[in-house]
């Protein structure tokens with residue numbers, strides 16, 4: 001059997017590759033970055049929401065299973081540049097540095113993931129201009145290292161605000177969808193800050209809180225056990241205050257129906273999820289259908305969310321929409337099974 005190509009080395013791709021190896025299928029794992037692990041490794045995720053497990057406890061086993069397998073050929077720093085149907089599977093071109101290699105593969109799993117919204121597009125929040133306005137993915141590294149300081153002066157903040165739905169549920173930037181993870185990850189970060197530094201005040205500005213299913217528990221605990229404060233409202237802009245030493249969040253408190261203006265030492269933006277550059281590329285290379293949001297579209301999202309509807313092409317993880325790590329891992333397993341069935345028959 002020609003190898004099954006897994007494109008993308010994040011949680012879904014690692015899960016798929018590991019599962020294929022466990023079945024005994026030859027596997028070719030291709031990742032455009034120079035490392036495996038996707039966004040959790042890239043941004044050094046700290047604790048994972050909602051259970052507050054260290055990210056290493058999840059990513060470590062996924063990585064070790066792939067790195068310890070003799071039946072998985074790993075190709076890092078490599079991109080897919082061409083794809084065409086062959087007798088059974090696909091003939092693909094893989095580019096590494098200046099070299100393009102052609103390979104025959106029996107099936108393809110697309111686990112190309114997501115990119116975080118570039119918060120500079122919300123110019124009014126000052127991301128990229130004010131050093132103490134951060135993106136929540138950057139705060140993960142701070143939490144991971146337990147070094148919560150203002151980038152502007154290296155001092156610990158006294159008061160932090162999180163602004164939810166940045167680049168999500170926002171037709172002005174062309175992203176009307178909900179990012180699914182922004183609420184729970186922001187709340188998790190606020191809890192982590194309060195656990196480690198109870199002297200820091202934590203405020204969350206929200207439109208509504210979407211901690212679906214059992215995740216709601218963390219929302220209530222964040223208020224009752226950790227003293228996180230929630231303000232329903234929209235922040236219209238962030239400016240400098242107090243001679244440039246603090247940030248001023250200006251907007252409307254929609255419960256009290258009145259304007260609000262509060263100084264903070266640090267502001268953290270919950271940036272949404274968008275289709276990754278890799279996801280857009282593979283959609284074009286394979287002629288795959290995409291939804292209006294640009295994510296890949298399974299043929300039957302209810303019955304078979306890992307089947308693209310094109311023979312030999314399977315989907316997993318956030319390439320099909322915003323997703324939590326456990327969901328991405330589960331889809332990786334499903335896609336591995338379906339790809340193996342296809343390649344074997």
Ligand code: SF4
Nearest residue numbers: 165168179180182183
């Ligand atoms: S998950 Fe929360 S932060 Fe993300 S778009 Fe939905 S409501 Fe906004």
